[in-house]
Amino acid sequence: MTSTRTHPFDLATGLTALGDGRFTGRTTAPYANMVGPFGGITAATMLRAIMEDPRHLAQPVTLTVNFAGPISDGPFEIEARPMRTNRNTQHWSLTMTQDDEVTTTATAIFANRRPTWSLTEAVPPPAPPVAAVEPSPVPDFIAWVDNYEMRFVEGGIAEIGQGRGTSTSTLWVRDEPARPLDYPALTALSDVFFPRVMHRLSRVIPAGTVSMTVYFHATPDQLAAQADRYILATARAQHFGTGFFDQTAELWNHDRDLLVTSHQIVYYKDTPA
C-alpha cells in the first residue's frame, strides 16, 4: 500500500521486486507524455530498479537509456542484470518489456567514489537568482510538465516561433511539489527539455528521444545538501540532420556545482509548416 502522502514521482517510479533482478511497475497518469510516459520518468525507473536490487554497489556514475518502442499505459516489467562486478565498479544491463516485447534497454555503471582532486571546467549559464525569475506557464496538453516548476531564464516554450537563432534553453527547475533530490530525480530532470529542434525550426513538429546518457557528478553529500532547492538546467543542440539531432545538457546547483552532464539523440520529422 502506498500512503496518500507519497510523492507522485515515487509512485511513478515505484517497483515491486520479483527477485533475481526482475521488477514490475506501471505507468501513472501524472507523468504521461503525448504518447506513453515522459522519457525522464522511464529513465529514472530503470535507475531505481538497480538501486532497489540488493546486489547493487554504491552509487551511479552513468546511465544510458535507449527508447526502443512506445510504452503503453499500464504495467511493465524490468529485468536488471549485473553483468560484471569489480572491486569498485559494477556494470548493469537492463530491459523493460510489456507483454514480452522490449520497449526500452539501458546500461549503467555504479561505483564507489572517493575524494580526489576536483575541478569544474564548464561554466554555468548566466542566470538571475530563482526569486527573480517568474514561473513559466506550461502547455496544458502534456501531463508530465505539471510535475515540474519551471522558471525559464532563456528559451521557454513561449519563445518557440521567435527565431532566436539558438537552441539554448536555461531554466530554474524543481519537482512540483518540491521533493528532496536523489539520483532517480536527477535522471528525470536531465530530460525536462522540450525538443531543441522546435526552437530552431520555430514550429512544433513530431520529435522524441531515442537515446539518453546521464553522467552523474553529484555525490550523496551534495544531494543531501541540495535537498529540495532549485536546479539550474541548461540544454543546447549541436547538429540537426537526416531526422536526428543531439542535445547536450547540464544541471547545476545554486552553488555553481555541476551535478550532471547529460546527452541525448532525438528523432524528428520536419513536417511542412
Added chain:
Amino acid sequence: MTSTRTHPFDLATGLTALGDGRFTGRTTAPYANMVGPFGGITAATMLRAIMEDPRHLAQPVTLTVNFAGPISDGPFEIEARPMRTNRNTQHWSLTMTQDDEVTTTATAIFANRRPTWSLTEAVPPPAPPVAAVEPSPVPDFIAWVDNYEMRFVEGGIAEIGQGRGTSTSTLWVRDEPARPLDYPALTALSDVFFPRVMHRLSRVIPAGTVSMTVYFHATPDQLAAQADRYILATARAQHFGTGFFDQTAELWNHDRDLLVTSHQIVYYKDTPA
C-alpha cells in the same frame, strides 16, 4: 586468410561469424594500449559486429560502449542481439566476453536516415589548414598511437605539464596509413584523445574510459566524400571529481561538417606527484 595488404585497422576489428549474432575476434599488437587494447578499437569492433550481422538495418545513429573489465591479449567473443526492430530503427545489445567473463557491454541504435531540414549549431574549433600543422611526435611506449597521424593544433602530449588552464585538445588526425573513412573508423577516432585529466593536473596519472557514447551525424555520402582526408578532432572535459571526469568531443571534416559528437566518462586516480 587476410591479404598482406589488409589495413591494420581491418585486421584489428576483423571478426569471424559463428551465426546467431555470435562472432570471434582477437586483439592485435598494433592497437595495444598500456593495458589491453585501445578502447577505440574495442568500440569499433563492437560496431562492426552489428554491421556484419545480416539482420542489421541501415546505419548507426548511436553507440554506447561500457568497459567493464580488462581485455587480455588474445581471442574474444562478441554476442550481438537485435532487441527490437521497428520499421526505421533497430536497437542492439552486445557483450564481449573472454572465457565467459564479460569484458565489455554495449548498446547501439541503427536507423534509416532521410533528408530533412539540417543545421549545425556547434562551431568548429579554430585551426589552420592541415598542411600548416606539423605531425606531432607521440609516445613510443603506447602502440596504438602509431596507427594515427596526429597534428596537434592545441593541447598536444608535449603540453602536458604546462598548466595551460584548459583541458581542450584539437588536432588534425587520420588513420596511418591513410584509410577510407567508415563508421567503425569514426568510432575509434572518437577515442583518440589522451585523458583530459593529465592536461589539468599537469602530470601523467592512471586513467581509463569506463563508458563512451558516439552520436553519428555523418551520412554514407559524407563518408564517401571524406575518403581518407584528415579530420579535425577536438575534446574537452567538463568536470573532474571523486575519481571520474567526463569528456565531450567533436569530429569535423575539412568542409566544417560535424561528423560525430561523442562523450565519455573516465576513471582517474590522482596519485601524488
